[in-house]
Structure formats: C-alpha cells, structure tokens
Amino acid sequence: MEIYKGIATFSGIAIGKILYYSRGEYQIRQCLVSNIKKEIEDFRKAKEQAVAKLKELYEANKSLNEQEARTFLNQAKLLESGSFQNAIESSIANEKVNAAYAVMTNRDELVETFRNLEEPVIRKRISDIQEISNRLIQILGGAAIRINLGEEPVILVAEALSPTEIMEMDKEKLLAVVMHHGSAVSHASIMTKTMEIPTLVDIAPDDEWDGMTAIVDGYTGTMYLNPDAEIKKEYEIRLEADRREREELLKLKTQKDETKDGTKIGLYANIGNMSDLSSVLFYGASGIGLLRSEFQYLGRENYPRENELFHAYKKLAETMGERTAVIRTADLGADKQASYLDIPAETNPIMGNRGIRLCLDRKKMFKAQLRAIYRASAYGNLAMMYPMIDSEEEMDQIEEIIQEVKAGLDEKEIPYRNIRTGIMIETPAAVMISQELARRVNFLSIGTNDLTQYTLAMDRQNPLLKDKYNDHHPAVLRMIKMVVEAAHQENRQAGICGEIAADTELTETFLQMGVDFLSVVPACILPVRKAIRETDLSSQRG
Structure with a gap:
C-alpha cells in the first residue's frame, strides 16, 4: 500500500479502480503536400x-x-x-x-x-x-478523444484537467478526481464541486496506476493506492457512514437555520446563472445571497439589452417568491472580459479597472442594468449590491444614477420597489471605512476571495503560491470581525459570501463574531446548516 497526501477541494469518499487519463501528445509529422x-x-x-x-x-x-x-x-x-x-x-x-x-x-x-x-x-x-x-x-x-470512462465508475487520475474535459465525460462514471495541477479555486475544481465529486489536487500521478484499486479521502486530502485489507474495510465502513450522513443531511432541507440557543442565521446560495435556481430551492436556502450577474455579459458579441436583463431578473424574482434574491451588479474586468467590452490591456488587471469602477465609467451600461433590476423588483423580493466599493465618493455617484433611473421609471409610470441595497467588502480600504459605508446601505457582504488576495498581496489562482495562500489568516479573520462590528454599530446586517463561508470549521467562529448571514454554493448549504444547528451561542451571550 502507498499513501499520497494532497489537497482536498471537495469532500467525500471513493473506492474503486483508477483510470489514468492522458490528453496525449500527438507526434504530428511534417508532410509536404501537393494538393x-x-x-x-x-x-x-x-x-x-x-x-x-x-x-x-x-x-x-x-x-x-x-x-x-x-x-x-x-x-x-x-x-x-x-x-x-x-x-x-x-x-x-x-x-x-x-x-x-x-x-x-x-x-x-x-x-x-x-x-x-x-x-x-x-x-x-x-x-x-x-x-x-x-x-x-x-x-x-482520425484519433478518438479519450473521454470514455468505461462501463464501471472509476477514480479519474490525471496531470491536469480542464473544465472542458470534465464536462465531456460521463458524470455517472466518475467516483472521484485526482489531479497533479490545480487548486481549490481553479475552474476544474469548481466544476467537480458543482458535480459533487470528491476531488484531490497536488498529487503527482503515474500512468502505471491505471487499473489499480485506490481510496480517495476528500476530507483529509489522502489517496491510498492498493490499500491493504484493513484500510479498505475501514473505508468501506466510512463510505457507508458517509452515504448515511448525506441522507441525514437531506433531512435538513426543510429545517430552520438557527443555532441550538435559537439564534437565527441567514443561509443563502451563491449562483452564476438561472439554471442553478432549482438547486437553491431543492436544498432549502433562505434565498440567493449572490447572483453573479456579470455572466450575462460574457460569451456573447454585444451588450445584453435592458429587456433581456429584465426578463432574466423577473424570472429570478418570480421563482424565488418571497425569498430574498440579491443581484450583484456586473463585476466585469480582470479575468471576466468579452471582446465587445473593449477593455484596454492592463499590466495588472486584477488590480485594475474592474467591478464598480468599470460600471461608473460606462454609465449607459450601468443604467440599463439598474433599470432592469428595478423593473423586475415589482415581481418579487429582489435586493442589489455593488462590487469593489472603495469610497463614499463611489456611493455618491451610484446614488445619483439611481435617482435618475427612478425618475425615468416614474415618468413612464413603470412600477418598482425601493429595494434593499448592499456593498461588497472586498478590499482592506473598504474594511477600514466599513462603518461609513454601512450608513449608505442596508447590509454589508464580505467577499473573502478578493479580500484575502488583496490583504495577503497574493494572486489566489497563482499555482506557485498555493502553499502560502491562507484564507484562514488571522488578518483576514480580524477584518471580518471589524466589518461585522462596524455594521452592527449602524444597525445593519453583515455576512460573508466568499468561498470561506462554506468552511464548516469556521462556522462557529463566524457566528461568535456575530455574522448575520452566510452565502455558499448550493451543494454546501446542508453541511453549513448542520454546522449552524450544532452551534450553541448561549454561553457567549451569558
């Protein structure tokens, strides 16, 4: 038996045969052609x-x-x-x-x-x-693309996988995925998380593993190659326990999001498109804490029209009914670009003209989205928040534009609601003025993905920094606490919508800080609900 230690990007246990996947390097010969x-x-x-x-x-x-x-x-x-x-x-x-x-x-x-x-x-x-x-x-x-996983489910092992390769495979045949290259926030890992497949990265594979039996532990980040009888029996028991635990988790779909002492916590879902709505409802989320609206602008040749946005947001509002659905205004720029946006090249785009900065530069685009959101608000319980806010001056500009939008709707007698608004806290600057920002809106939502990389000065997708990048860093946790306290001083709610919100090891810590809501991917709703319901804050209150 050989034991390999990697990094788990999605939990779960798998036992099965390995299929070593290789893209294949084609040795194409140069041939002179006459025709x-x-x-x-x-x-x-x-x-x-x-x-x-x-x-x-x-x-x-x-x-x-x-x-x-x-x-x-x-x-x-x-x-x-x-x-x-x-x-x-x-x-x-x-x-x-x-x-x-x-x-x-x-x-x-x-x-x-x-x-x-x-x-x-x-x-x-x-x-x-x-x-x-x-x-x-x-x-x-004339070569066939090797995406056939065979007749029986397998543990797929590869140097690296792209989202494209994962989506080309038969999902029913994937027990687990093990990769050498990748991270918890790589697109391939996000895809396997969406598919709820146990995944490990940072394990260097060998093509000789093909056909061998393995165990993947997506909780500890461990892979056992050719496990001995004792380990295999132990994990067979754990696999059955894991299955039963998942069945127990499903019983929590209709349970309340509150601690043992009765403290109510908002538990919402992060989604990128309308197709995720069924998962939000299936897992019983309180609503949508983050709709990444920028994806309506990507993968196309021109700006979406106001009516196109309106119909999407109307469907969102009607589907969610009285449940809150928070639309984040378009967070474009950096790695979210389309050719028609014609965003000038930047030396460091992650620190560049992105999020609200780009929207305030392109007021016509911004107004069209705001009008669509306000028009759709008449059909449900929509809310709205702004990404990458750094100053009150930005809020001054936003409020001026909103007044223009409302005046235009009033003039045409188009109904709308005065919806709740929020600010994404994603930079150290926003943390430091979070009390002032809290006065301008109804809630603050902490985007820990960007906040962590800006605080640590580390690109979270840089593979060279994967062992140094730490979203549990004391500075990040202190900043979260600072934001929560600042919001509460202004009688506003504060929550977390970054990936760290789904980390059940930190759920109790967040609740002790006074975090009012958490927003996670739909697949993580039930584990977080379980962690909330197992937390007791009565001793802290006493």
Missing part, C-alpha cells in the same frame, strides 16, 4: 466538425454550470474567427504542409510566445487555443 486546395478543404471540414461538437457540448452542459459551459461557445467562436482560420490556411499554403502539422506549429508558437505572461485573460485565451487546436489535430489525425 493545397484539398488540404485547406480538409482543415475547413475539421473546423466545422469541431464547431458543431463544441455547440453540442454547450447545450448538454449548460444546465449543470452555465458559466463553465460557455467555454465551449467561446472556443467555437474562436474557431470561427477569421484570424485563427487565416493563420492555419496561410501556413498550409505558404509552407505546403499538411493541415494537422500547420495547426500544431501555430499552437506551439503561440504558447511559446505568451507562456511567461500571467494575465488571467491571456492565460485563458491560450488555454482555449490549445484545446481547440488539440481537438482539430484529433479530428484531422
């Missing part, structure tokens, strides 16, 4: 086949995770772009080489040129180009 016209035609047919497959994959996966599924649409558009097609066809014509070789060399040259750049947008574009190039090479070479 250039036919070679270009073969490339175009391969491109059409790839585009059709990508659109098919988007339709099959959009109900699971719309945000990640849009990757397929983005890749299809990249394939259809004139610049990509012209580069390949130019290589075929000028160098008189076969299509597969032309695709491979263009891919490799591009990767080599930009491989040292760290900007998230460029890294994402390079990743997309690698994936569509590999897809084309597989089609042109």
Whole structure:
C-alpha cells in the first residue's frame, strides 16, 4: 500500500479502480503536400466538425454550470474567427504542409510566445487555443478523444484537467478526481464541486496506476493506492457512514437555520446563472445571497439589452417568491472580459479597472442594468449590491444614477420597489471605512476571495503560491470581525459570501463574531446548516 497526501477541494469518499487519463501528445509529422486546395478543404471540414461538437457540448452542459459551459461557445467562436482560420490556411499554403502539422506549429508558437505572461485573460485565451487546436489535430489525425470512462465508475487520475474535459465525460462514471495541477479555486475544481465529486489536487500521478484499486479521502486530502485489507474495510465502513450522513443531511432541507440557543442565521446560495435556481430551492436556502450577474455579459458579441436583463431578473424574482434574491451588479474586468467590452490591456488587471469602477465609467451600461433590476423588483423580493466599493465618493455617484433611473421609471409610470441595497467588502480600504459605508446601505457582504488576495498581496489562482495562500489568516479573520462590528454599530446586517463561508470549521467562529448571514454554493448549504444547528451561542451571550 502507498499513501499520497494532497489537497482536498471537495469532500467525500471513493473506492474503486483508477483510470489514468492522458490528453496525449500527438507526434504530428511534417508532410509536404501537393494538393493545397484539398488540404485547406480538409482543415475547413475539421473546423466545422469541431464547431458543431463544441455547440453540442454547450447545450448538454449548460444546465449543470452555465458559466463553465460557455467555454465551449467561446472556443467555437474562436474557431470561427477569421484570424485563427487565416493563420492555419496561410501556413498550409505558404509552407505546403499538411493541415494537422500547420495547426500544431501555430499552437506551439503561440504558447511559446505568451507562456511567461500571467494575465488571467491571456492565460485563458491560450488555454482555449490549445484545446481547440488539440481537438482539430484529433479530428484531422482520425484519433478518438479519450473521454470514455468505461462501463464501471472509476477514480479519474490525471496531470491536469480542464473544465472542458470534465464536462465531456460521463458524470455517472466518475467516483472521484485526482489531479497533479490545480487548486481549490481553479475552474476544474469548481466544476467537480458543482458535480459533487470528491476531488484531490497536488498529487503527482503515474500512468502505471491505471487499473489499480485506490481510496480517495476528500476530507483529509489522502489517496491510498492498493490499500491493504484493513484500510479498505475501514473505508468501506466510512463510505457507508458517509452515504448515511448525506441522507441525514437531506433531512435538513426543510429545517430552520438557527443555532441550538435559537439564534437565527441567514443561509443563502451563491449562483452564476438561472439554471442553478432549482438547486437553491431543492436544498432549502433562505434565498440567493449572490447572483453573479456579470455572466450575462460574457460569451456573447454585444451588450445584453435592458429587456433581456429584465426578463432574466423577473424570472429570478418570480421563482424565488418571497425569498430574498440579491443581484450583484456586473463585476466585469480582470479575468471576466468579452471582446465587445473593449477593455484596454492592463499590466495588472486584477488590480485594475474592474467591478464598480468599470460600471461608473460606462454609465449607459450601468443604467440599463439598474433599470432592469428595478423593473423586475415589482415581481418579487429582489435586493442589489455593488462590487469593489472603495469610497463614499463611489456611493455618491451610484446614488445619483439611481435617482435618475427612478425618475425615468416614474415618468413612464413603470412600477418598482425601493429595494434593499448592499456593498461588497472586498478590499482592506473598504474594511477600514466599513462603518461609513454601512450608513449608505442596508447590509454589508464580505467577499473573502478578493479580500484575502488583496490583504495577503497574493494572486489566489497563482499555482506557485498555493502553499502560502491562507484564507484562514488571522488578518483576514480580524477584518471580518471589524466589518461585522462596524455594521452592527449602524444597525445593519453583515455576512460573508466568499468561498470561506462554506468552511464548516469556521462556522462557529463566524457566528461568535456575530455574522448575520452566510452565502455558499448550493451543494454546501446542508453541511453549513448542520454546522449552524450544532452551534450553541448561549454561553457567549451569558
């Protein structure tokens, strides 16, 4: 038996056979071609086949995770772009080489040129180009894409996986996922969390593991290779206990979110698209604490129209009924970009013109979203919050725009509610003036993902910092407490909507701080509810 220690990104236990997955490096030989016209035609047919497959994959996966599924649409558009097609066809014509070789060399040259750049947008574009190039090479070479997991469920082991590869696989056949590269906040990990599959990262695999029996412990981050009889028996018992615990958790779907001593806590869901609404209702969340509205702006060719936004928010309001649904205004910029936004290149986009800063620069876009939200507010219990607020001057500008929006709606006699508003606390600056900001709105919601990286001066997606990045850092926890106390001094509520809100090891700590609400991904609602209901704050009050 061999034991490997990694990092768990989603909990659970799995026992089964390993399937070692490899993307495969195709050794494409350079062949001089005499019929250039036919070679270009073969490339175009391969491109059409790839585009059709990508659109098919988007339709099959959009109900699971719309945000990640849009990757397929983005890749299809990249394939259809004139610049990509012209580069390949130019290589075929000028160098008189076969299509597969032309695709491979263009891919490799591009990767080599930009491989040292760290900007998230460029890294994402390079990743997309690698994936569509590999897809084309597989089609042109007649090779099948290896996504068949076989007849029996398996533990998938790989050096790295992209969200695209995960979505192409049969989800029913995945017991667990083990990767060498990745992090808790990588897109692949987010996808496996959405699918509720136990996942480990930071374990270097070996292709000789293929077919071996393994145990994945998604609670401790441990993998046992060829476990002995004693360990296997122990984990079979734990697996059954885990299954029963999950069944017990499902019984909490209709239970109240309150501590043993009767303290009521708001437990809400974070979602990125309308397809997540069914999960919110299934797990019995009190409402939606964070709708990431920026995803309505991504994966498209132009700005969404006001009516398009209105109908989406109207559906949200009607579906949630009296339950609160908080829409975060568009947090665009940094790694959330679309070509039509035409955001100038920045040396450090994560510290750049993003969130409310971009919205205040583009008032026409911002007003359209605000009008859509206020129009939809007549159909349910909507609320709204603003991302990346750093100053009261920003709030002055927002309030002025809102007054203009309301005046326009009044003039046209369009009904709306005076909805509750909130501010995302995501920077140390916002923490330090949180009492002043609390006076301007109804609630504060702490975005710990950005707050942690800005406080520690660490990019949370930088793989070189994965062992140093610490969202439990005392400075981060003290800042959370500061925000809660500042909000309460102004009789406002304060909660947490970052990933750390789902960390049940900290639930009691948060409640002791006086946190009023937590907002987590739907799959984490029941474990957090259990942790809330097991907490007793009576001794603290006494």
